[in-house]
Structures are given as structure tokens and as C-alpha cells.
Amino acid sequence: MDLLILDVTGFLFLGHVESLGINYGQVGNNLPPPEKVLDLLRSLRITKARIYDTNPQILTAFANSGVELVVTVENDMLGTLMNPQQALQWVNSRIKPYVPATRITGIAVGNEVFTGGDTTLIANLVPTMVSIHGALVQLGLDQYIQVSTPSSLAVLAESYPPSAGSFQPELTAIMSQFLQFLQTTKAPFWINAYPYFAYKDEPNNISLDYVLFNPNAGMLDPYTKLRYDNMLYAQVDAVIFASARLGFGGIEVRVSETGWPSKGDQNEVGATVANAATYNRNLLRRQLRGEGTPLRPNMRVEAYLFALFNEDMKPGPTSERNYGLYQPDLTMAYNVGLSALGSTSSTSSASISLTSSAPHQRWETL
Template sequence: MSEKKDMEYWRNPSIQGVRSLGINYGQVGDNLPPPDKVLDLLTSLKLTKARIYDTNPQILTTFANSNIELIVTVENQMLPVIVDPQQALQWVTTHIKPYFPATKITGIAVGNEIFTDDDTSLLGYLVPAIVSIHGALARIGLDKYIQVSTPNSLAVLEESYPPSAGSFKGEVSSAMSQFLQFLSSTGSPFWINAYPYFAYKDSPNKISLDYALCNKNPGMVDPYTKLHYDNMLYAQVDAVVYAMSRLGYGGIEVRVSETGWPSKGDPDEVGATVQNAAAYNRNLLRRQMSNEGTPLRPNTRLEVYLFALFNEDLKPGPTSERNYGLFQPDGTIAYNVGLSALATSSSTSPASISLTSSATKVIKPQGLFYSNSPFKPIKFINKLYSTGN
């Protein structure tokens, strides 16, 4: 594909598939398929968005001249280095410029869950690093095409329930305000790693499984806004919107950079089953096919990246960490989630979704880092705040 045609893509995208659905594709495994096989899989499923957790040159090269839009990542340990504008320019010149525009890099994640990282020293580097990376993109003329942000754990919230009570933790408010100012000035999204699974696992006797899984259920009504929520993910997203509004930033888009449900877990990981994983991801897929928005922003489709493409056998932590994949390392599907609907005509009824053999010739997992901070216990508040919306 010529550079002229590549640049034209950015102005008039016309890609098949569900535009608001992406997938997390990592490399933490010793039995993973090569990137060309992964590209074949994504293409067969008509998935057009993927997120990786580094800037693996083999992946970036392989995905050139494809319809896959990529979000790439600056690893956490690099933040103190790229605070220096010259180092940031060197990073962009080395890791982005050689591949763009043939490889459709649409976003750069600067770190992952820095606001809640155990290494609190990194937080001071975050916004300066983000500004430096964006400045480097601007110097070579790519800031118009590549957004810069950072994925956040839901644990960054002090209050998350009801959604209208959403607020950020006080200890991050200063850095968060600076971050939101950057997002507002550049039109970049706030990325959140949101896992209803964590909330259900921690309080299975208090939280409805159907509500967490996006199954049919009575839902809940926010007592202040009177908005009705029929699933926890949308409530979590809107809590973030309200939290940003409290700091004076009501117009920033929220995108879900990770969400998923494990198909297997340890004995104490309640709800980690194949049936629940299939239900959550299948329900989410159906909603994405309808380009749904949240109750607070019903006319803005919610962009979601599923976690994850593969099970990853080298991920540390509990059993669930290695079992978020839609596919097994040997190429078989982990469970029927219905992705084949993306490979058929847009008139396919979501009710008849089923995974076909065209998607079963898969590959093996590669790593991702999902939000490993426990879901903060939900709390009510007795005061209604102005949201600024």
C-alpha cells in the first residue's frame, strides 16, 4: 500500500467489522503463535483493533499494510527516561516512525496503571512523559494521527457507586488534574481497565452475577440521576465520567482498554468459569455490534478492548491470570463467544451468533498485563455533587 493511500485511510476510514471493538494481544507465553498467524486470525474474525503491551518490531512489521489499528505501549520502566524530550524523540523515532503509516498505529499507551502502581515514584514521571511523547510526535508530524494516553485501573476511583458518586482518590488528584488537562487539550481518551469480575469475586453475596455478566436482570437505578443501569461495566465507565467532571473535565471520552472474565481460577476465585466467561464476552460482543453507549452517554458508542486474545501460560499470579483468553495456546477456542458474527454480513442476527471453524485454526497466547488491583469495595454517599455535565 502506498504512503498516499495509507494517509488517506486516516481521513476516511472504511474498515469492516465492529468499529468499537478491539482485542488485547500480548506475549507472555512460551508457546505462542507467530504474529503472521495472529494477523490471519484477527483478519478472519474481522477484528480491526488490537492493543499490544510493547512495541514488538516483529508485530509492527507483520501488521503493516493490514486493516488492524494498533495501540502500542511504552513500558512502565521507561517513564523516567522519556521525561527528557530528547529521549522521547529518540523513542518515537526508533519505535514508531519506521513503521508508520504502513502499520496503522493509532495510540500510544504511556505506561499501564501508573496511578495505582505499587511503585509510587512512577506517578511523578507520568504526565511529563506523556507530554514528551506527544511533543515528539508533533515534531515529526504524527500527533494528528496518534493519540497518547495511559490505561488506568478502576482502583483509581475513591467512590464508584452509584455512578454519579464517582470520584478519584485524593492522593492522585493533583497528577490526575494535570493528566485530564492534557487529554482535554489534545482530544485524547481516558482509558480504563474495568473488570466487573473483580467486584463479583470480592462480594458474590452482594452483587448480582447476572448484573456483572451483562445478562438480563432488573439492574439498578442511580438514586441521584435516575439513570437505569442493566450491567456493571457501564456503571463503572460512567463513574469515571462523573469523577472527571468533578475535576472540571466533563467532555473527555472514556474508552475501555481492558475488560474480560477468566474461564478458570483457583478455588477462592468465585465465578471464574467457562460458562461465565462465555456469557460475559458474548453479551459484550452483542452490545458492541449494536454500537451501544452508556446510560450517561447513550449517543456515544463505547469503545471496548476485550482481554484477551489468548491464554498466557507465563503470567504470574493466581490461576485466573493465565485464563482470560478467548483462545487456547494450541489454537482451539476456549469457549464459544460468537466472534464469527463479525466475519458474516452485518445483517446477521446477534441471537444466532456462533463461532465457526474459520476461527479455530488459532495460535497461542502472548502476554498482557491486566489490572491486578483488587476492585475497591463499592460505597454509597449521601451527598449529591454537581457533575459539570
């Protein structure tokens, strides 16, 4: 697929996006039905999606669409699905009936469990992942479906400089088990990363250009001598270093959520339409170039924007309801300059992928 990108000067250029995602959230009472959402994705030639449940309406609507889906086990299901027989029953009823017509490619087990403060959930997470993966193996689906869990960057005790990246001490034991599972099953580490939170908390100490991917002097890691010109890549590399400290240096880190709100409360510094458009547009540019981080320059970063829609029922500050690129009536909240060319001019199989709504948790910043 060829994509037509409009930059801030109005210049149009062609590119291929293979690693960019957008969140498809469902926490609203005025959102379009899944069929309309699918039409929107098709109009943008989007071929990957991720939702934060196993909504049968979505799984049915997306059948035979060619769109790849990652589905999610809700946090409150972990205690039940830790049991291998219950996990097998869940996969048999929630996953198996829809494949292969619906292209389910991943299962996210919970969301931000490690930093939610529920010690029982934390203890149940890896055993639940093992049970679900075991069910996939039994049913011959493990070669098609990966199992992982998205984590908040609050899992890190240190993130600055990136080479100092380390996990919270109380998470070390469980994190080692988790990383072992990812290594064994060749699954990615999913991280929810929001430079916006860092800027909001310390606008006088953090460069807006640095968090928005705009041109800036950047930051030099004094130990690796690697230079970072944006915070997102620094966050990703901090997770890679933290994993390597526990002996798991080869695991791929993907950004399961990142975005910028177009509106916020009075104390939410930086939550503006202009900043949201700039952040997402500049991230899109990076994706077009297939960039990797300074630590892994030859491995493109797979990143998922938050979000597809503004969602009016999300709790919390005003910003939580204003991360969307689109309004629920399918009009643009703001323009990031992305439009898809018609299929007649299609020359490649590039794709944009999507994730679903999830609660945002603050993390300690660089």
C-alpha cells in the first residue's frame, strides 16, 4: 500500500508504513458500530487492529476483512484463566470459533498489571499467560497467535539515561519469569509510553521539541555515547536495557500505546490540538522511514497511536477523553496529514495497526 502524507508545509510525499498503530477504543456511548469502524480502517488501508476485549461483534464484523486483530483478556479474568482447563475453555469459546476467518494474531493478557498495585493479579499474570499459551499449543494455534501483556513505563525504577534502565526492585522476580516466557515463545515486550506525561509534569525542565520529535539538540547517554533526539526512543531503549540487566537482551520491545491529547484540564500543560497533531505527524514520519532506536537502529520500532476515537465515557481528567484522531461521528478531531491512495495505485503491502482503549498510568519520567 502507498500512503500519501501531508507535512506541515503542505508538501505531499509517498511512503510505506509497516509499523504504525492507532488505538481503537470502545469506552463511549456514541461510537460507530464495528462495521463502520471497519469501513474507516479500509478507507485508510489499515490491516492490523487491537482491541481490549474479545467483543464478538467486532470479531464477527472483522471476519474475511484481512485485518489482523490482537484481542485482550480483561484483568478480572486472570484469576480464572490461570487454571489450564479454564484457559482451554476460554480459547475454545473466545478465539477458536472466529479463526481463520478473523485473523487473530495476538492475545494481550491483562493491561498494566505490573503497576496496578494488585499483588494477586501480579502473581497470577505469568501463570495465566502460560495457561493460555498452553491452550493455543493444544489447539494448534500457537504458531499464529502470540501471547504478551502491555505494561506501563512505571515498571521501570530508572529510565535516565536509557543505559541505566532497570525494573522496580519489587518486580524483579516476576519480571524475570515474564521475560523468560517472552523469550521462550518469541513474543514481544509491549510498553505503554507517553512522553506527554513527562512534559505535563515538568514543562520547565523538559524540552517540548524533544517530546514532540521536533528538531532539537537531543540528549547524549554518557555511558553508551548514543544520542537521542526524542523521548519515546529513549523510553524504549530504557526497557531494552532493563531487560538485558536480567539476562534477556534479545527481546523485541514494541510500543503498545503512545499518543498526545488534543484537549485537557487547566493543569494539563501541553494538551492542545497543535501539539497532538505535531506528535502524531512526526511519529508517522519516523515510521515512514522505518526507524529504529539508537540502540537498535536496524530494527524498526513498532508503535501504536492512542487513539482512533475520542471516547466520552473514559474516567479521569479531560485529556483521557481527547486522545482520538477522530470524533465518534467519523469527522477528524484534527488532521495528521494521512490519507490512503486508492487500491488501483497500490504497490506494496504496508499497513497501519491499531490498539484499543486502556487506562493510562503515570510513569516517572526521564
